[in-house]
Amino acid sequence: MKNVNSWYAIYTNPRAESKVAERIAELGIEVYCPTVTDIRQWSDRKKKVVRPLFTSYVFVRINIKQFETVRNVYGAVNFVRHLSKPAKIRDIEIKAVKDFLSKVNTSTIFFEPFDEVKINAGVFKGNKGIVQQVGKNTLRIILSELKISVIAQISKSEVEKK
Numbered sequence: 001m002k003n004v005n006s007w008y009a010i011y012t013n014p015r016a017e018s019k020v021a022e023r024i025a026e027l028g029i030e031v032y033c034p035t036v037t038d039i040r041q042w043s044d045r046k047k048k049v050v051r052p053l054f055t056s057y058v059f060v061r062i063n064i065k066q067f068e069t070v071r072n073v074y075g076a077v078n079f080v081r082h083l084s085k086p087a088k089i090r091d092i093e094i095k096a097v098k099d100f101l102s103k104v105n106t107s108t109i110f111f112e113p114f115d116e117v118k119i120n121a122g123v124f125k126g127n128k129g130i131v132q133q134v135g136k137n138t139l140r141i142i143l144s145e146l147k148i149s150v151i152a153q154i155s156k157s158e159v160e161k162k
Contacts, residue, residue: 004063005030005061005062005063006061006062006063006088006089007032007059007060007061007088007089007090007091007093007094008059008060008061008062008079008080008086008087008088008089009057009058009059009079009080009087009089010057010058010059010060010070010071010076010077010078010079010080011056011057011076011077011078011079011080012056012057012058012075012076012077013056013075013076013077014055014056016056016075017033017052017054017055017056017057017058018033018035018052019075020033020058020073020074020075020076021033021058023073023074023075024058024060024070024073024076027069027070027073029060029061029062029066029069029070030060030061030062031058031059031060031061032058032059032060032061032094032098033052033058033059034052034053034054034059034097034098034101035050035051035052035053036050036051036052036053036101037049037050037051038051039110053097053101057080058076059089059094067079067086111131111134111139111159111161112131112134113131113132113133113134114130114131115130115131115161116128116129116130116131116161117129117130117131117139117141117159117160117161118159118160119141119159120159120160124143127143128143129141129142129143130142139159141159
């Protein structure tokens with residue numbers, strides 16, 4: 001069999017994804033631990049929290065000879081398996097995750113009622129509006145540019161503040 005590097009998923013101990021990724025990277029192995037930034041609300045403040053997109057999983061690009069090295073990293077439990085073999089993940093699937101995160105990582109932008117926004121995607125692309133209500137992942141926007149009053153519920157990832 002060829003000595004080609006392929007992507008594999010590793011199951012990790014709970015809340016150990018970033019440490020496992022760090023330890024694997026120190027070995028000179030390509031590792032990917034996709035993360036998202038959330039805004040967490042406490043009674044007295046809001047805080048940005050970076051968390052793994054996939055809980056208890058890290059992706060590595062390795063060849064067959066590196067399996068034991070990766071498996072022996074402290075915090076790594078085992079490889080994700082399919083039909084009793086470590087499951088290969090296609091490059092296109094890792095690229096899709098990276099593309100998704102590059103487009104969706106807007107959770108760090110705070111929207112408030114009466115903010116002016118421009119819509120960058122969807123059927124209302126190019127229109128401007130005013131935020132009426134803020135949801136967890138969506139905004140209710142008043143689109144007055146259309147010469148009629150339309151209220152549209154639009155994903156936060158499809159708008160930008162003016």
